[in-house]
Amino acid sequence: MQMGVESPLIFLTLFSVGSIVVVTLVSWRKTRNKWALLPPGPRGLPFIGNLLQIPRTNTPRAFAAMSCQYGPIYYLRAINRHFILINDLDMARTLFEKRGATYSHRPRFPMVQEVIKRDTMLFMNYGPAYRNSRRLVSTFLNARIAEKYWPAQELESVRFVLAVRKAPHDLLELTRWTATALIIRLVYGVEVSDKDDALVHLAADFGRLTGEATTPGRWLVDAFPILRHVPAWLPGAGFKRWAMRAKARMDAFACVPYEMAKDKIAKGEITPCWTAEKLLETTEQLTEQREKEIQHTATSMYSGGSDTTYAMVETFILLMLHYPAVQKKAQAEIDRVTGGAWVPSMRDRDQFPYLACVIKELFRFSPVVPLVPHSLHQDDIFEGYLIPKDAWVMVNMWGLMHDEKRYPDPDTFVPERFETDSAAGRVPQDDPLEIVFGFGRRSCPGYLLGLSSVYLNVVHLLFAFEIVPAKDEAGTDIIPPIAFKDGHVAHPKPFQCNVRERSAARMTLLEHALHSLQ
Ligand code: HEM
Numbered sequence: 001m002q003m004g005v006e007s008p009l010i011f012l013t014l015f016s017v018g019s020i021v022v023v024t025l026v027s028w029r030k031t032r033n034k035w036a037l038l039p040p041g042p043r044g045l046p047f048i049g050n051l052l053q054i055p056r057t058n059t060p061r062a063f064a065a066m067s068c069q070y071g072p073i074y075y076l077r078a079i080n081r082h083f084i085l086i087n088d089l090d091m092a093r094t095l096f097e098k099r100g101a102t103y104s105h106r107p108r109f110p111m112v113q114e115v116i117k118r119d120t121m122l123f124m125n126y127g128p129a130y131r132n133s134r135r136l137v138s139t140f141l142n143a144r145i146a147e148k149y150w151p152a153q154e155l156e157s158v159r160f161v162l163a164v165r166k167a168p169h170d171l172l173e174l175t176r177w178t179a180t181a182l183i184i185r186l187v188y189g190v191e192v193s194d195k196d197d198a199l200v201h202l203a204a205d206f207g208r209l210t211g212e213a214t215t216p217g218r219w220l221v222d223a224f225p226i227l228r229h230v231p232a233w234l235p236g237a238g239f240k241r242w243a244m245r246a247k248a249r250m251d252a253f254a255c256v257p258y259e260m261a262k263d264k265i266a267k268g269e270i271t272p273c274w275t276a277e278k279l280l281e282t283t284e285q286l287t288e289q290r291e292k293e294i295q296h297t298a299t300s301m302y303s304g305g306s307d308t309t310y311a312m313v314e315t316f317i318l319l320m321l322h323y324p325a326v327q328k329k330a331q332a333e334i335d336r337v338t339g340g341a342w343v344p345s346m347r348d349r350d351q352f353p354y355l356a357c358v359i360k361e362l363f364r365f366s367p368v369v370p371l372v373p374h375s376l377h378q379d380d381i382f383e384g385y386l387i388p389k390d391a392w393v394m395v396n397m398w399g400l401m402h403d404e405k406r407y408p409d410p411d412t413f414v415p416e417r418f419e420t421d422s423a424a425g426r427v428p429q430d431d432p433l434e435i436v437f438g439f440g441r442r443s444c445p446g447y448l449l450g451l452s453s454v455y456l457n458v459v460h461l462l463f464a465f466e467i468v469p470a471k472d473e474a475g476t477d478i479i480p481p482i483a484f485k486d487g488h489v490a491h492p493k494p495f496q497c498n499v500r501e502r503s504a505a506r507m508t509l510l511e512h513a514l515h516s517l518q
Contacts, residue, residue: 034379037386039084041075042066049077056217057486060370060398063087067399073385079223082391089406089435092395095382096374096440104441107375107392110225112213115243118250121300125377126441136297137445140187140274146448149186150346153449155517156182157456158343158510161464163194165507168499170195172314175457176204179310180302182453187298188257189264189273199257206253206299207307209246211487254299274298305446308368311491312450313457315366318492320467321479323413330355331462331502340506343513344459346452352459357415359455364432365413370398370490372438397436398490406430461499464506470496 044050054076055062063085067074072088086092095103104126112118121137124130160178164171177195180203184192192199212218219239221227232240261275270276278294279286286294320327333354338344344352372395380387387393402410407417407429417429433451437444444450461467469477480495501507 034386037381037384038388039073039075039385040070042070044077048079051078054078054083054217059486060396061402063371063394063396064399064402067396073383075385078217081223082388084387084391084393086393086395087399087403089400089403091383092400093439095393096395096438096442099380099382100440102376102378102380103374103393105375105377106442107373108225108390109214110221110228111219111239111243112210114225114228115221115240116213116247116250118210118213118247120296120303122303125375132293133297133300134445136278136293137301139277140297140301141445141449143448146452147346149449150452151517152185153182153453153456154345155514156185157453157460158514158517160457161460162507162510162514164461164499165464165501171317171497171499172494175310175313175317176200176306178457179306179313179453180204182309183302183305184257185273187274187301188261189271189276190257190260202249202253202256203302203306205249206303209250210303211489213243213246214488253302254295258295258298274301301446304444305450307489307491308446309450309453311368311489312362312366312454314492315368315490316362316454316458317461317467317497318480318482318495319362319365319413321469321495321497322482326358326413326415327462327467330358331466334459334463338463340503341509343509344463346456349452349455353419354415355455355459355462357418359451359458360418360432361413361415362454362458363436364401364407366484366490367397367401367432367436368490369436369438369488371395371488372397374442395439400435401432460510463502464510465499465501468498468500470498 042050042053045052064087067085067087072086072091074085076083076085086095106123106125109123113123119129121130121133124133156178159181160174163174163177167174173195177192177197177200180200181192184190184199184203190199194200216222221239227239230237230240232244258275261273262279264271265276265279270280275294275298330352333352334344337348337351349356374393374395375390376387376393377389379389401407404410418431420426420428433447437447437450469479472478478496480497481493483493484490485493
């Protein structure tokens, strides 16, 4: 009788254990099979994966070299983070454009998104809040109204070259000032008087802190997001205290110019600008939420636009030290058109075809965002490979722009590669401007503004000055290496240079231009 009660129990226990073993085995096999579908890549170590193989310096170039070994798509893992590197234009387009619904998220940056709680558009995942932000940005940046900003852009650019005249040794700092001043003028209607203005420092700190907070490998919390719950007072939680200080400074940048704009409106001194437009477009009391949206969008435009623009202008200056013949040829074109008798403006842009090639080559030679990171929130299969959920899918923009098949001799600065020469049967190489601003739903909304600012700074510098090397104590030219800092935005490493005024008459013309633009 007893046997009769125990037998079904034993049977049930064995059956349950057996089922668990079978289910575990099947799911282990499935998982194993799933990971077997990852793209090729270097073999990693247990636990840390490829952490030690991920290049820390000259990263885009090193990633491009790895793709010669592993192919146009390859995989790396750093502890628990998965990286998919894309070094092929068609693949990049397929993922970010055709499969944009899947690949338009940003990778998780726990330090920025969850500890500092910076919710600028740049770090947002794709969803309703992002789309709302993008809609707001498009009220500032769109092709229909791009021309509206030309006078302010010309004014800031002329102010820039005149400031360079006064302080040629501050040329690089002034490139930062002019980019900051332009965005602050357009967004908040506030004039940033000079490079030592408090807003310039606040903006510079905002950029620096964003860079530090997103430096790969710097924060343990990025690898182990659970650490975000550690209280700030705990020994070893220095990152939390750093984050609190960074947040306070970054919030100040979001608030100070915004409050200045509001204050001006309250006093009736309205300068046309995006913030004023937003604040005045309704007679109803603004909700706290709406004010936050306006502030965040304004800082998104600042953080997307300022660093990138001045990085391009700095790079242009550096390249002119290495390619004086390019500088001479572009100046000859400007002189042929203007006769040195009027200051070039936005409306004259089409009259400088060689300069247009110089600018294309500038964006190709050093794409300002060398690695473009997107992410996805569900596993995907692409060309038979598994792209795991939450992976960093990084398009190596630098690699695409230095692809020898598309751009022969890619490490040499050759604007002529974009010219058509019917006699020699030469067709222009692919236009980098169709690529370097990104693809699909996250592509750069500020490309028209960025391009025109770079054009104006470049044409005005060339109109006014010769960009020449600085000299050492023995009077020998210092030619700095073409080297870039590591970071999300490609800034040249600090370098020395000098400028020589081309003529006093040109300076007078610039002074006149400034008066008529003010
Ligand atoms: C000067 C040259 C510029 C270059 C080369 C450039 C390039 C880029 C690139 C490659 C991206 C990432 C695209 C992606 O994730 O797929 C981006 C994003 C962005 N850019 Fe630009 N940019 C420039 C100027 C500007 C300007 C002037 C503004 C605004 C005033 C701006 C605002 C933004 C914003 C808000 C984003 C984030 C978009 C998002 O996350 O959805 N950019 N830019």
